[in-house]
Amino acid sequence: MDPDWLPFHPNPSKPAFQVPAGAVDAHCHVFGPAAQFPFSPERKYTPCDASKDQLFALRDHLGFSRNVVVQATCHGNDNRAMVDALLHSQGRARGVASVSRDVTDDVLRAMHAAGVRGVRFNFLKRLVDFTPKEVLLEIAGRIAPLGWHVVVYFEAQDLPELWDFFTALPTAVVVDHMGRPDVTKPVDGPGFELFVRLLREHPNVWSKVSCPERLSKSGPPAYDDVVPFARRIVETFPDRVLWGTDWPHPNLKGHMPDDGKLVDFLPKIAVTPELQRRLLVDNPMRLYWPEEN
Ligand code: 0GY
Numbered sequence: 001m002d003p004d005w006l007p008f009h010p011n012p013s014k015p016a017f018q019v020p021a022g023a024v025d026a027h028c029h030v031f032g033p034a035a036q037f038p039f040s041p042e043r044k045y046t047p048c049d050a051s052k053d054q055l056f057a058l059r060d061h062l063g064f065s066r067n068v069v070v071q072a073t074c075h076g077n078d079n080r081a082m083v084d085a086l087l088h089s090q091g092r093a094r095g096v097a098s099v100s101r102d103v104t105d106d107v108l109r110a111m112h113a114a115g116v117r118g119v120r121f122n123f124l125k126r127l128v129d130f131t132p133k134e135v136l137l138e139i140a141g142r143i144a145p146l147g148w149h150v151v152v153y154f155e156a157q158d159l160p161e162l163w164d165f166f167t168a169l170p171t172a173v174v175v176d177h178m179g180r181p182d183v184t185k186p187v188d189g190p191g192f193e194l195f196v197r198l199l200r201e202h203p204n205v206w207s208k209v210s211c212p213e214r215l216s217k218s219g220p221p222a223y224d225d226v227v228p229f230a231r232r233i234v235e236t237f238p239d240r241v242l243w244g245t246d247w248p249h250p251n252l253k254g255h256m257p258d259d260g261k262l263v264d265f266l267p268k269i270a271v272t273p274e275l276q277r278r279l280l281v282d283n284p285m286r287l288y289w290p291e292e293n
Pocket of ligand 1 (some may be wrong): 071072073074122127153176214246249250251252
């Protein structure tokens with residue numbers, strides 16, 4: 001099937017910003033190759049193939065040391081492509097899986113051995129069909145004893161309805177892309193304030209400050225309208241923020257970012273070497289490679 005979104009940038013620039021030694025790209029994906037790892041029949045979009053070798057080449061090109069490979073909806077609950085990437089990473093990749101309530105303990109243990117450290121719950125109606133909250137809570141209860149966390153992806157307008165569910169989760173909770181704020185609204189307005197309150201009142205909640213290319217209305221390469229939002233989260237919660245490229249930028253309409261320019265966005269949202277080290281090294285290492293701390 002032809003891809004129904006843009007192909008990833010064929011030749012990303014070399015970033016001007018040099019990431020600190022040991023930096024982790026904590027949100028990226030692998031897709032297919034479809035001939036080996038077919039996409040889910042229930043998927044809402046069909047991506048391009050984006051292989052582990054291409055991901056590892058990008059990691060090296062951008063100056064990163066490690067990856068966190070996040071299961072995306074186009075592969076459903078079939079985690080084989082992601083796990084295959086972890087197994088071929090020489091310990092330099094960890095993963096976040098999607099599972100159903102009938103996943104067996106043996107499968108969870110095998111994924112743990114491969115490097116999986118979390119499950120992802122996706123609440124975007126354009127990406128997934130509805131799963132009852134009690135099913136998700138049951139899954140969270142199953143993965144908690146493994147020391148895993150839950151990654152959640154939702155849109156800002158759904159936070160009030162999801163609040164009680166998120167705050168009942170028994171694990172660390174990592175929010176994708178700052179809960180997708182409306183960046184045309186004030187950074188200190190009620191919408192984003194609610195998200196800040198979630199992190200302030202719940203020390204187990206973390207945020208990825210990634211994906212300016214999805215959130216921006218002012219557009220590339222500066223993504224200026226996203227800066228105050230990401231900067232506020234980085235400076236208020238410096239020990240609970242993560243960043244990732246989101247390569248290969250699935251399901252992105254409009255423009256395809258140059259990954260080198262995305263890396264050059266980093267010093268605008270983490271403005272000191274100390275904040276940059278926490279965001280790119282200390283925090284992801286604590287969550288995904290705690291045994292090395
Ligand atoms: C992302 C964003 C998107 C896609 C998915 O799992 C997915 O399919 O997360 C999106 O469409 O906003 O983080 O990869």
